Amino acid sequence: MVTNSNLTIGMKHMNSQTTAFLADFDNYHTAVYFSDPQHQVELIGLGETSTLHHFTLAELTAWHAHQSVPVFGGLPFDQQLQPTSNLMNGIMIAPAYVINLASGEEWGTRPAPDYKQSPRTHPLHILNHTTETDWQARLQPVLHTLQTDPQKQKVVLGMQEHFDLDGQLSASQLIKTLIRQQPQTYHVAIKHGDELFGSATPERLVKLNQNQLETAAVAGSIARGQTDKADQKLAHELQRDAKNQREHQLVVTEIERRLQPWAQLDSVAAPEILTTPQIQHLYTPITGTIKQTASVWQIVQALHPTPALGGLPVDWALATIANVESQPRGLFAAPVGYVMPDGSGEFVIGIRSLWSKDHTVNLFAGAGILAASDLTAEEREIQLKTTAMENILKEQLDDERHDQ
Ligand SMILES: C=C(O[C@@H]1C=C(C(=O)O)C=C[C@H]1O)C(=O)O
Numbered sequence: 539m540v541t542n543s544n545l546t547i548g549m550k551h552m553n554s555q556t557t558a559f560l561a562d563f564d565n566y567h568t569a570v571y572f573s574d575p576q577h578q579v580e581l582i583g584l585g586e587t588s589t590l591h592h593f594t595l596a597e598l599t600a601w602h603a604h605q606s607v608p609v610f611g612g613l614p615f616d617q618q619l620q621p622t623s624n625l626m627n628g629i630m631i632a633p634a635y636v637i638n639l640a641s642g643e644e645w646g647t648r649p650a651p652d653y654k655q656s657p658r659t660h661p662l663h664i665l666n667h668t669t670e671t672d673w674q675a676r677l678q679p680v681l682h683t684l685q686t687d688p689q690k691q692k693v694v695l696g697m698q699e700h701f702d703l704d705g706q707l708s709a710s711q712l713i714k715t716l717i718r719q720q721p722q723t724y725h726v727a728i729k730h731g732d733e734l735f736g737s738a739t740p741e742r743l744v745k746l747n748q749n750q751l752e753t754a755a756v757a758g759s760i761a762r763g764q765t766d767k768a769d770q771k772l773a774h775e776l777q778r779d780a781k782n783q784r785e786h787q788l789v790v791t792e793i794e795r796r797l798q799p800w801a802q803l804d805s806v807a808a809p810e811i812l813t814t815p816q817i818q819h820l821y822t823p824i825t826g827t828i829k830q831t832a833s834v835w836q837i838v839q840a841l842h843p844t845p846a847l848g849g850l851p852v853d854w855a856l857a858t859i860a861n862v863e864s865q866p867r868g869l870f871a872a873p874v875g876y877v878m879p880d881g882s883g884e885f886v887i888g889i890r891s892l893w894s895k896d897h898t899v900n901l902f903a904g905a906g907i908l909a910a911s912d913l914t915a916e917e918r919e920i921q922l923k924t925t926a927m928e929n930i931l932k933e934q935l936d937d938e939r940h941d942q
Pocket residue numbers: 694696741756757758759819846847871889890902903904905906923
């Protein structure tokens with residue numbers, strides 16, 4: 539166990555069973571991985587019996603009623619389409635075989651490998667790397683609106699980085715690197731042909747188990763310190779900072795409001811600190827009991843997008859995101875997770891994430907903008923968040939080099 543300033547989380551290590559399953563992971567056209575920080579589940583899905591793309595909630599619910607294995611995937615952030623992707627506009631996969639390595643439970647039968655990634659004859663290199671250089675300029679009018687219109691409270695705006703590689707990433711190597719570099723987060727990978735979505739997110743959207751519901755507000759951020767003392771000083775600063783506290787409370791209050799029709803919520807304590815190697819966040823766990831029959835899909839729909847990733851008012855925030863961000867988000871900042879045959883399941887927010895298609899990789903990170911925001915500080919915060927995935931990408935290139 540590792541003790542953060544205020545929060546204790548289980549530390550995951552990769553066991554030999556995980557290694558054995560990952561050895562075959564890249565040999566399937568479709569394969570999925572999901573594990574949580576406490577290691578209550580470590581799910582691997584191989585092959586597919588059915589895959590749903592770009593669906594409505596009604597189509598998803600009807601499709602899910604026919605599945606007898608855990609299903610995995612993501613719902614897109616919003617209605618904007620990513621025209622080149624079979625994965626980013628929403629994907630839900632019923633694998634041919636699923637194993638929960640945390641419990642030993644299995645579903646379906648293990649299919650024969652069905653995919654051959656084009657062999658690489660040389661180590662992977664980055665050929666080209668582009669970042670957004672006009673982000674602050676594009677945000678200036680939004681900041682002005684937030685400062686002059688009291689109805690507009692918050693919008694989370696992100697940027698994407700683009701990499702061209704001289705080969706294709708390996709999904710299994712990516713998962714190993716997620717586990718190694720970000721041991722205290724969720725680890726998610728969805729591989730579908732030449733596309734791969736990976737995330738080391740610290741943020742739960744919803745976990746539903748029988749009638750017990752767990753979610754969390756994660757919003758308000760500050761850097762890590764070089765020493766324990768400096769780290770704690772920064773955590774203290776974050777807890778006392780008026781802008782970050784307001785940013786966080788907006789999320790807590792809105793999550794509570796949206797869950798009101800669905801659940802009886804337990805009382806919520808003051809925010810704690812949640813740390814990843816790059817950044818610390820204000821964090822409030824929110825729990826409750828479902829008071830009427832509800833599916834995970836309904837709760838996801840009620841909650842997403844929370845103001846941790848969208849904003850308030852929500853319609854204005856979504857329109858602003860569509861106008862200001864350079865590209866559709868797809869599964870970036872969107873709900874990704876699994877649902878078990880008994881209806882229990884968990885969705886997390888696909889941040890600290892990458893999307894790879896063929897020889898390209900995109901990373902995403904965003905920050906909550908309020909009237910009191912300093913755009914230079916917000917851009918620095920985005921860079922901190924991006925560092926997590928940049929490091930994962932770079933180590934993966936190194937890893938693959940070692941594997942040659
Ligand atoms: C948008 C991101 O993170 C979200 C925004 C945060 C903030 O603005 O403080 C904190 C955590 C996340 O809810 C991201 O990591 O890309």
